[in-house]
Amino acid sequence: MTDTGTTSDTGGGWTAAWELLLPTAAAPPRRRGRVLQSALREAVRSGRIAAGTRLPSSRELAADLGVSRGLVTDAYEQLTAEGYLRTARGAGTWVSAIVTTVRASAPPGGQERATPGADPGSGFLPGTPDLSLFPRAAWSAAHRRALGRLPHSGLGYPDPRGLRELRVAVAGLLSRRRGVVADPERVVICSGVAQAMTMLGLTLGELGHRAVAVESPGSPEHTALLTAAGMAVVPVPLDAEGLDPGALTGSGARAAQLTPSHQFPSGIAYSARRRAELLDWARAVDGLLIEDDYDGDFRYDRAPVGALQGLDPARVAYAGSVSKSLAPGLRLGWLVVPDRLAARVVERKRTMDLGNPALDQALLAEFITRADYDRHLRRCQRAYRERRDVLVAALGERFPGTEVSGIAAGLHIIARLPRRYGPERAFLGRAARAGVGLRPLAAFAHEPARDDGRVALVMGYAHLPPARIVRAVGLLADAVVSPTSRA
Amino acid sequence: MTDTGTTSDTGGGWTAAWELLLPTAAAPPRRRGRVLQSALREAVRSGRIAAGTRLPSSRELAADLGVSRGLVTDAYEQLTAEGYLRTARGAGTWVSAIVTTVRASAPPGGQERATPGADPGSGFLPGTPDLSLFPRAAWSAAHRRALGRLPHSGLGYPDPRGLRELRVAVAGLLSRRRGVVADPERVVICSGVAQAMTMLGLTLGELGHRAVAVESPGSPEHTALLTAAGMAVVPVPLDAEGLDPGALTGSGARAAQLTPSHQFPSGIAYSARRRAELLDWARAVDGLLIEDDYDGDFRYDRAPVGALQGLDPARVAYAGSVSKSLAPGLRLGWLVVPDRLAARVVERKRTMDLGNPALDQALLAEFITRADYDRHLRRCQRAYRERRDVLVAALGERFPGTEVSGIAAGLHIIARLPRRYGPERAFLGRAARAGVGLRPLAAFAHEPARDDGRVALVMGYAHLPPARIVRAVGLLADAVVSPTSRA
Numbered sequence: 001m002t003d004t005g006t007t008s009d010t011g012g013g014w015t016a017a018w019e020l021l022l023p024t025a026a027a028p029p030r031r032r033g034r035v036l037q038s039a040l041r042e043a044v045r046s047g048r049i050a051a052g053t054r055l056p057s058s059r060e061l062a063a064d065l066g067v068s069r070g071l072v073t074d075a076y077e078q079l080t081a082e083g084y085l086r087t088a089r090g091a092g093t094w095v096s097a098i099v100t101t102v103r104a105s106a107p108p109g110g111q112e113r114a115t116p117g118a119d120p121g122s123g124f125l126p127g128t129p130d131l132s133l134f135p136r137a138a139w140s141a142a143h144r145r146a147l148g149r150l151p152h153s154g155l156g157y158p159d160p161r162g163l164r165e166l167r168v169a170v171a172g173l174l175s176r177r178r179g180v181v182a183d184p185e186r187v188v189i190c191s192g193v194a195q196a197m198t199m200l201g202l203t204l205g206e207l208g209h210r211a212v213a214v215e216s217p218g219s220p221e222h223t224a225l226l227t228a229a230g231m232a233v234v235p236v237p238l239d240a241e242g243l244d245p246g247a248l249t250g251s252g253a254r255a256a257q258l259t260p261s262h263q264f265p266s267g268i269a270y271s272a273r274r275r276a277e278l279l280d281w282a283r284a285v286d287g288l289l290i291e292d293d294y295d296g297d298f299r300y301d302r303a304p305v306g307a308l309q310g311l312d313p314a315r316v317a318y319a320g321s322v323s324k325s326l327a328p329g330l331r332l333g334w335l336v337v338p339d340r341l342a343a344r345v346v347e348r349k350r351t352m353d354l355g356n357p358a359l360d361q362a363l364l365a366e367f368i369t370r371a372d373y374d375r376h377l378r379r380c381q382r383a384y385r386e387r388r389d390v391l392v393a394a395l396g397e398r399f400p401g402t403e404v405s406g407i408a409a410g411l412h413i414i415a416r417l418p419r420r421y422g423p424e425r426a427f428l429g430r431a432a433r434a435g436v437g438l439r440p441l442a443a444f445a446h447e448p449a450r451d452d453g454r455v456a457l458v459m460g461y462a463h464l465p466p467a468r469i470v471r472a473v474g475l476l477a478d479a480v481v482s483p484t485s486r487a
Numbered sequence: 488m489t490d491t492g493t494t495s496d497t498g499g500g501w502t503a504a505w506e507l508l509l510p511t512a513a514a515p516p517r518r519r520g521r522v523l524q525s526a527l528r529e530a531v532r533s534g535r536i537a538a539g540t541r542l543p544s545s546r547e548l549a550a551d552l553g554v555s556r557g558l559v560t561d562a563y564e565q566l567t568a569e570g571y572l573r574t575a576r577g578a579g580t581w582v583s584a585i586v587t588t589v590r591a592s593a594p595p596g597g598q599e600r601a602t603p604g605a606d607p608g609s610g611f612l613p614g615t616p617d618l619s620l621f622p623r624a625a626w627s628a629a630h631r632r633a634l635g636r637l638p639h640s641g642l643g644y645p646d647p648r649g650l651r652e653l654r655v656a657v658a659g660l661l662s663r664r665r666g667v668v669a670d671p672e673r674v675v676i677c678s679g680v681a682q683a684m685t686m687l688g689l690t691l692g693e694l695g696h697r698a699v700a701v702e703s704p705g706s707p708e709h710t711a712l713l714t715a716a717g718m719a720v721v722p723v724p725l726d727a728e729g730l731d732p733g734a735l736t737g738s739g740a741r742a743a744q745l746t747p748s749h750q751f752p753s754g755i756a757y758s759a760r761r762r763a764e765l766l767d768w769a770r771a772v773d774g775l776l777i778e779d780d781y782d783g784d785f786r787y788d789r790a791p792v793g794a795l796q797g798l799d800p801a802r803v804a805y806a807g808s809v810s811k812s813l814a815p816g817l818r819l820g821w822l823v824v825p826d827r828l829a830a831r832v833v834e835r836k837r838t839m840d841l842g843n844p845a846l847d848q849a850l851l852a853e854f855i856t857r858a859d860y861d862r863h864l865r866r867c868q869r870a871y872r873e874r875r876d877v878l879v880a881a882l883g884e885r886f887p888g889t890e891v892s893g894i895a896a897g898l899h900i901i902a903r904l905p906r907r908y909g910p911e912r913a914f915l916g917r918a919a920r921a922g923v924g925l926r927p928l929a930a931f932a933h934e935p936a937r938d939d940g941r942v943a944l945v946m947g948y949a950h951l952p953p954a955r956i957v958r959a960v961g962l963l964a965d966a967v968v969s970p971t972s973r974a
Contacts, residue, residue, distance in 0.1 A: 043651075049638075050638055050640040131639040131643060132639045140630065143627065143631075147623055147626065147627055148623075152537070155621050155815070156618060156814070156815055158818070164530075191844075195839060224838075225838055327642035327643070329642040329844065330844055331840060331842065331843065351681070351715040351716070352678075353839070357678075357819070358814075358818075359817065360844055360847065
């Protein structure tokens with residue numbers, strides 16, 4: 001009964017969606033049972049019905065869908081047997097928390113490994129903010145205002161660079177919060193960091209680049225996107241200060257992708273010296289640094305370090321989005337590019353989609369200029385800081401000796417468990433059977449790392465309320481130290 | 488005073504946007520005058536302040552912007568002298584209707600030649616629906632409902648294929664209105680026909696295609712997008728029934744782009760025999776027909792002919808959008824693809840943007856399933872039919888002997904004027920000086936057409952209220968037959 005929170009503030013409206021989710025009545029009568037089962041299975045698997053969601057009673061759902069109650073009862077029984085649903089006598093039917101949802105969309109920004117539309121349940125998969133904090137009322141009000149003030153002509157074909165009001169608002173925001181030097185004319189509104197990477201990869205190709213260096217460990221998604229854009233990708237190792245400039249020099253690449261404010265996944269912040277060295281390198285090779293500032297808004301121990309871009313706007317392309325600050329489903333982000341790349345990048349944006357939706361842009365401009373955005377960030381910052389503290393404390397209690405590394409920032413930590421919990425593969429197997437989603441640090445390495453026998457995890461915590469963090473750490477501890485599992 | 492309609496239903500909210508449009512106060516005092524002038528010039532030129540918009544009084548604008556009134560007066564005078572603004576003593580200052588706005592976004596779907604965010608003024612440039620008909624209240628209500636019922640998980644990373652509810656709604660819509668055979672699993676929600684063309688061009692490249700045949704005359708945008716996606720483009724001539732299959736056979740291409748329901752720009756509908764011949768060709772060469780159904784919703788003399796796709800879903804990729812039916816600024820469209828292409832197309836969609844914004848999709852699904860979409864189409868259909876009749880009648884009266892060709896459909900006509908109005912270049916020059924935007928048919932030819940000495944125009948009418956159509960035809964007639972212009 002504790003994990004039904006996903007529908008809490010959608011109220012009664014949610015039930016109205018069943019007939020859309022499970023379009024059963026349209027099927028011929030003799031196939032309806034099968035259609036309902038597979039639609040329900042697919043809805044759970046894809047995360048469209050989130051883990052922990054309580055389903056309507058068979059009587060209610062049958063009425064909503066216009067089918068017989070027996071069909072619904074059969075479907076619930078079948079899917080309970082398959083593990084998609086859980087049933088408690090007299091207490092109803094829920095979507096099981098242990099379902100591994102299909103990853104239909106591999107997201108950008110390295111850290112973003114969440115399943116689409118999926119409630120990560122009791123898992124620590126990194127990459128998603130707490131979507132229940134999304135400011136629905138303020139967003140709705142901003143939509144109304146934005147639509148009210150948009151002239152008719154604003155509904156025509158957009159400027160592929162983005163709505164000027166939004167470019168001005170974003171330039172101000174990035175300058176103020178991140179130290180980005182952002183002339184609105186150099187800001188390109190885009191759908192997020194994934195699109196930014198694709199645009200930059202294609203643009204670099206036009207300019208004669210063949211390869212881009214990427215951080216190792218780093219985001220498999222950046223590698224996939226740059227590769228799809230025709231670039232060879234050269235993994236370059238990190239040291240304690242950031243990407244190793246020596247290795248970069250030998251890489252053959254003249255462009256490098258970085259997460260200097262909070263490296264993903266290691267969690268380090270690049271040192272000032274390393275930033276300067278990398279800029280020297282970029283100037284020397286007439287190259288480009290691609291800064292993915294995926295979670296630069298969240299730092300808990302001090303003011304965030306400014307973006308690398310601010311040090312040399314001619315040598316850094318800066319990408320960010322609202323995916324961590326508001327919601328990835330909005331598909332709104334920005335790319336600040338050096339002058340010499342601007343026209344080519346905009347032309348790529350144009351051929352990809354002609355520009356972002358006009359009204360969404362007007363809405364976000366409204367949201368930023370009225371300070372709703374800052375207000376929301378403050379609220380998230382408070383919540384996430386607490387959750388980080390709770391996770392670190394819970395690990396200390398239930399997994400004594402665990403080392404947490406990385407700066408106090410962002411939406412995830414790196415946790416290295418004491419040797420007695422290894423080997424890692426067995427640990428992850430037990431965690432999976434206990435229904436606790438975990439991602440090992442090794443999943444982000446470009447080549448198999450030297451195995452030191454210790455379990456090292458990338459743990460996302462921002463999407464989990466404190467009580468759930470404590471419970472999930474408890475579940476994990478019980479699973480990995482129980483007599484059967486230690487046999 | 489008659490052309491101030493663009494802000495009619497935005498009410499007082501519009502004035503609040505001035506400080507965003509003209510961010511003058513941030514400039515150092517001694518540069519403010521210059522900054523204001525260039526911001527105002529740029530806003531007019533780009534269409535962000537639409538032609539016909541009445542500007543605030545210098546006193547009001549000065550107060551809004553926090554600058555001295557003298558600066559505003561100077562700016563108004565300067566821009567009036569430059570032709571961007573018009574001033575009538577005691578009656579205020581307007582944005583001039585004759586400004587040629589910068590074409591920041593070259594839109595898709597051939598017919599779409601409108602300037603971004605620009606009120607086309609008294610021009611007949613084809614490609615835009617009447618944006619003042621956009622159902623703002625219903626759209627706003629649908630946003631509220633969609634946000635209310637979307638579970639939190641719905642704000643996470645979207646499915647790159649599109650929200651299932653929307654794919655189901657679109658499949659139903661296309662099946663019902665256009666005879667498209669659309670399994671929701673084969674529907675890919677995208678940002679419009681431009682993105683569909685780019686995805687298909689890239690996908691065809693992966694499958695070993697080198698070239699795509701396109702209609703001639705046809706859309707320069709399709710050619711540009713397919714070329715940017717790496718395809719060679721082969722123009723193939725049309726005859727009275729559609730694309731010439733004989734010329735297609737010799738083209739070397741195994742894919743062809745078509746507008747069979749209402750060819751752009753010629754206005755013909757492909758004959759049933761030609762449809763069958765083209766499908767035979769596609770099957771014989773193991774090829775693909777790309778159907779751009781850009782305005783298939785609007786037919787005034789009979790029920791629309793069903794989409795080509797319905798005849799052989801395995802050989803036709805069908806693309807459409809809400810750009811003509813609702814507004815291009817929404818950037819929402821769909822592509823229905825044959826099974827064998829689906830996975831590759833979706834992967835391209837994923838690398839381009841990970842999927843369309845989730846809430847926009849939920850909103851459109853809501854809008855379609857509650858029949859708001861059909862209701863809006865009926866309203867537009869009535870308005871556009873009347874406007875077409877008014878334009879044809881006005882041309883008959885002021886340009887006797889004009890031939891209007893093409894079926895009674897869509898948002899534009901082809902008008903061939905009697906020989907006495909030629910030569911075309913001089914005619915267009917006079918029209919431009921009179922402030923009437925016109926696009927000659929020759930602009931859509933891939934090679935210079937044989938000049939028969941007659942003026943042939945592609946005239947968009949859907950965006951113009953009847954009174955404005957009559958006035959613009961009158962302006963045009965006065966301009967081209969006045970003694971000075973005929974000298």
